[in-house]
Amino acid sequence: MRYNACENLFGRQSVALELNKLTGQVDAMGRAMAGRRDKLAEKMTQARETLAAQPDVSEELKRKIKAARQVDEWRRGAIPLGERLDERRRPGLCPTPHTLIAADGSQIYPDRHSIAAYYLLNTGAIVLRAGTGGAPTVSSVPEIFFQDADLYDEEGWIRTPDYVSAQRNRREIQALADLAEAERTALGGDLAVPIVCMLDGPLLPWMKPDPQHADTLNQEIEFFASQMARLRRAAAIPVGYVDRPDSAYVLRILELINLPIEKITRETLRQGAFIQLTDRVLFDGLAPNERTGLFEPNSDANDRYRLRSDGDRIAFVYANVTRPGRGKGSAIARIEVPGWIASDPDKLDIAQAAIYANCEPTSYPYVLARAHELAVVGQAEKGDLEQMLFQTLLRNGLMPEVSFKAANKLLTGGGRR
Template identity: 30%
Template sequence: MLDLRKLARQIQGLSQHLTLEAAASRQRLELAQENLKQAFKCQQELIERQEKWRDRILFANATPIEPLQTYIDIPVPPKVHTVISTDGSQIAPNHHEIAYCYLLNIGRVVLHYGQNRHPLLDSLPEVFYRPEDLYVSHPWGIRTEEWMGYRRTAWEITVLAELACSAKTEAPALAMVDGSLIYWFLDKLPMDARDHILPPILEAWQQMRKAQIPIMGYLSASRNIEAMNFLRFLACPHPVPDCISYCPNQLEYMPCKIFESLRDTSLWATQLQPGQRSPLWRSNAQILELYSDQIIYFCYVHVGTEIARIEVPAWVAENSAMFNEALGLMLAQVQKGYGYPVAIAEAHNQAVVRGGDRSHFFALLEREMIKAGIKNVGTSYKEARKRGSIP
């Protein structure tokens, strides 16, 4: 039980800290705005420095593909279109439950607008219980709980591609996912483990590419700083941005980190009007070297309620007509969802496994185990005790 009286004294200190941090953040933002104006004048020079010294730079950064002062109004989408989305949820394996297994549940949504067609709103569950499912990741030092999350990510995209291709008509379509298309977790995985996760994702993207259905990652409240870090080339006090030679210890203070902890969204919130997008950027994340020709591009969009980060593969970004139409469909989704894309929200609602669903799952599992003649079916004493309290 939470002791609110003891907590109240700590909350007072937290409030004071947040007040000071807000003041410091405003100063950093003003400095970032000044540097952005300077970068307008020497953008190409900064890009050349970035490209020349990219192997010596120790911080994540992105390359602007358009002039930094680009603010483009997003076009109105066609009335007749289709939006597809998937999201996932799971029941994690637990040695204290009646059986050691896990469940993945993928929410599926296909919304047709102006076509007099019924929407699809359902979920696709699957139980994993075989040893090759539960323990395949152990030789790589990856816990089953982590591996379950990685498999879910790949399955979400695979199901999305299947839905998108089967729902394709003459009407424009957009496939949307919640979160980034840059799978940062792959960077820490062994190569053999990556080969189980990334190829199915890239194959699914390729299927949508052939069907000419753009895929888009929508990031709400993004914490990314790739665009802000581009301004660090302007703030670097050294002759060249050679981090390895001049600043090998990234934990120490560095003059170019004057915008530290300032997010991309904070800067673009001061530049964009509702319904506008920022310049297009190309991510230089190292993990994208594994993506072949499907490099990720992104921009920031003022959707009215927030600044959202929008990510697309290269084949979408390089097709200006497809990209602009996709942005229009995205913005319409946000407006229909009162601040958040309705298709993504509905996919989440279809996927989420609630407490009652969990209980029904284990009750069904228990019944089948008893029917199969398995004895002593039940949770561990520890789990049973945790679910109760002192009488």
């Protein structure tokens, strides 16, 4: 690769992205993607044929799943909860009235280049009471953290992005529990009104494994389990909604079908016949408002949750939330629920029907879109906050300064006049 000084046609320097140097690479990318699409389409045909030929959750398949878990943990697989891998179910209309609650969180991570050490969390939530005709209740709760106890860990290191993200996750699930309890109380305890509580993304918290803080994930799951217990007591239906999921849980099961049990090894599991495929393409033939059978992710987080929730486990289905006649034939989402909802088909029907109704305008739950909007902190708002910080530091006799790196970014990022 030759490194030339950056020049453009007008002889001025420092053009950041010289698109003319990418044309050949972009062309190659388009051809490679077309080739990959053809290969993947062929593999997907084989996967569908496997599913059609052997849809039963046979005893042999169960033995193979057990073997896979013993040989390699098999964390990307799932346990089928039904008797067939190709189950389908379509719920009726959701009872009216019903209540949808969604919460989302946003953050500003600590930045050592900024004028001050802090981090911010903003939790947005919406309570939409379908069938009442009234405007929803909305809220947006910002919190700024600047005290030493919040900002630094026991060893004096500034809090990591993972820590801040975990705090944000806590606030999201806690907001759902708070609002569900308040709503149930406002309804006078009337259990005939379903309350569906939604998070954007998987239900279970996820964190990068950290050998130095091995107990951190357990603490997060402990907190999660406590909030799930509150939701259960409020007779709410908690849901994790994953839009355009990349998961391949069911494909991992299909790979075992034609793999002799004696050939189940770490290598054959990790280089399965259907890698690079996704379940959402496998199930893109679901009819509108139809869902698959139930599966349990065989994840480490789910195991930890089971230990802290009196044996409960998170399960999921895939569902098509698009409307007939809309341009796109399918919009497959993964809908996660706790085991105490998964084991109650009527409650799962209610959750799916409520979500489907709420996806009507945009093929994505309206309440999640609004919760995100109520939570998100944009660059302009961050700028306004930093202005406030700047003023308060001056008023308290401090001279705020960004780092030289940040100052130079401001100089070079300003654009030409």
